[in-house]
Amino acid sequence: MLDLSNIFNKDMKKAIMSKEKLAEMLRVTPEALKAFEKSYQLYSMNEPISDNLFKVNAKQAASLNPKQDVPEKGKVQDLIDRIVNELLDQALIYEYDGKPGFTYGNIYSCNQTRTVKVPENSEVTLEEINELPKELRPDLTGRYVKKSLSDDTGDALLEQYQQYLNTKDPRKKRFLYDHFRQGLDMLDLDGISYAILDRCQNSIGNWFPRLVNAIFYSDFFQLPKTKIMKVPLPVLQMSRMEYTELSSTTFQIIDQFCQKAFELDETKEYFIKTGVFSSKFDFRNAYIHDAKEVKEIGEYLLFISFQASCFAHYDLSGRNQPSIYGAATTNEWVVREFIKDKENNPCIYKGLPLHTEYRVFIDADTKEVLGINPYWDPDVMKKRFGKEADANNPDMVHDYVIYAAHEKTLMERYEKNKEKVQKEIMKLLPFLDLRGQWSIDVMQNGEDFWIIDMALAKDSALLSCVPKDKIKAVEEDWIPRISIKEL
Template structure:
């Protein structure tokens, strides 16, 4: 098995689909051979050099590329702690642990005086923090939200389908790439797919029943100035800035360096290189903040035209969140083989639900055969050692996945329908369930219309979901005081106004 990977790595042998299927058939009937195949892959392939393609660089590699030095200067270290205290102050979080949930706000003893720009500029450039609780670096001085709201207004009013799609794409791209301001932050909070907008309702519903489990989870709303760091080039961030993020996350998430964690943003786990999502060992946990920051940075890059030439299509959605998430890591009870550079190949179920009618409208294997084999065996990178490994591993394990799925599918549907009356959400959603031995964990949700595999929903049952990206702002922003924003044109209007002076829309 080791020779197979050495030959693949040295490009001495190009495997056809038939070759891969023959190897998979052998491994599927020989557990010892499959284990040897896995060990050979992990030894030979998971320590490859860092790619020059940003989308192939994972968080572990990115963190390793940074200079990890101990901050010995007492003044700098004290400055870092003061900034962390500023950031923690009033940071809100939601936690679910041991079947109980709570939502709180951190109230820490803030420094007597905030860190000033003068203090920062007194440091050498390589030691300067690029954020405080109130200060941050932006590429453009003016706020981006007026232009974004203008594009969104044009999108809402446009009748031509092609132009409408273009305007929506421009709006979503800008929302993920432009420098942040307070109103853009509030707009990002409106994303229905972001975990904070559905997870509390899910935990309440699950607590009324005994079948499903949910991993221990902490969600924080990332302070605006810290989230702005992800709009900068990650590789230009100073060691001091990264140390601030690390210390902040260690305190905000109450991390234990002896534990192992699964991490994601509010909408994006980047688990398709599992080294992004799994954090273990004292040093990785200590620098967990860098992992989250890099994932947030990378997710926004998917929407960047300048980076799309590297065989990477322009996509928006992965960066539309203000939340970071740390969860307990669920240890694999079944000794499953892995795909995606370390992700255990559990049996998973994607269930489509209608929360308005409390019924299941579709179900599919999460790792559906046609999708997975096409991904690993018929795309441009099909000859990559990673895709060859994943095609063979998936094919060898496919029978077990199928048998487990078929054995439990009807029970999953029944148990989901039991909890739906207690799920206080509206609309149609996908619900992702992971099986681990005899335990079934609900691990993710998203709007059904945004979810892959929704072709399993019978024709005519799947509905579109209305989006609203305009937050209501009353006495919450330095930009708008005692005012709302017109949902048609985005113009701030005084409270109680009946007709918008800009677009003449009726407001009440």
């Protein structure tokens, strides 16, 4: 039998006979799978933190954050407590706990067990902040916030969007739209740009409450318990700052704020994401599973948001293509229950269980299913792990072999259940109050089927399963709706 004890060391190529043969061995030999996973875990434990931002995960980033012990009583802790209360007074939470959800409302008015309000004339002042040593000064309060550039970014974005609407030249139109969307993801926030983010159809606060209302007409699908926060502007602005330059006091404020706003339990496991982005392709970003991580959820969510914003800064392809926008087009953070694996599935992406998943495309206007595809499509996955430039990276080798070994099981489950999934989605559609075409992601866990995500069809991978003559253009409207008191 192949010795798997050193398969992830520097002589990895010599140790692997071939990925397909290795996958076949792991498929039929449980002992080989255990040895393979043990070798990979030993390799992962010694993995250095990358100097490439996009290869750093939230857990690693939190470990590098400045940690200063703040006495439970004293000036610094008093300021932290007061700033947290200021932010809580601004936080809006939607909660789904298996019962009919309620819409956005102030957490204290929605939860009658808490009636804390910030007393008048108790706001933290700039004078109080400046009295602290520079390294302990917070970068935000409920009223004040640091910025990288200047104010009035919302006005500039709206002007660019108006130019996009008015121009007829297709090339100029594309240029203006791309730059509008890029700026929305990376520039400092003000009241207008924050309100523009509200217009993102893909953000979970747009579609999830409508899905909640529809799911009560189904005895087949389940939804994970979910809390969605409309993040206060000062907190979200921190994701537009350089993450490594924020003060330890800032991280403590955001951690304590999230603890209270989401009512976290240190004994529970959670899945976290922003309104549009989980960064689950390193699962350590999304899966929170011990007391220390629960305490640091604010740092995790902030780092994921910062990383998403950075996608808009850089051309990640190396081919001078436009930057990638969309991952930061949200003003929401999300904490969900973690769905424990019932099937003992193997894991890819550093901890993500390989459940059988279904991507179903629907037309919410005509109430029809347009197509279905395995979420873990074999051609897509093998190309990603086996044919990209990093194919010989140990993580890619591991994920290729694990996927190939599990592919038969995934596809057998998919073929067995895909017609049933489509029929059950069809039953939901009359009650789903959305417009346009969407993808719906369904995860199978044993005999349970969970709807875990949705997005506009045009922004979803695997759209090729939908006949081209069925695909419709999408109407977008990024004009913010702002009341006078918000200006």
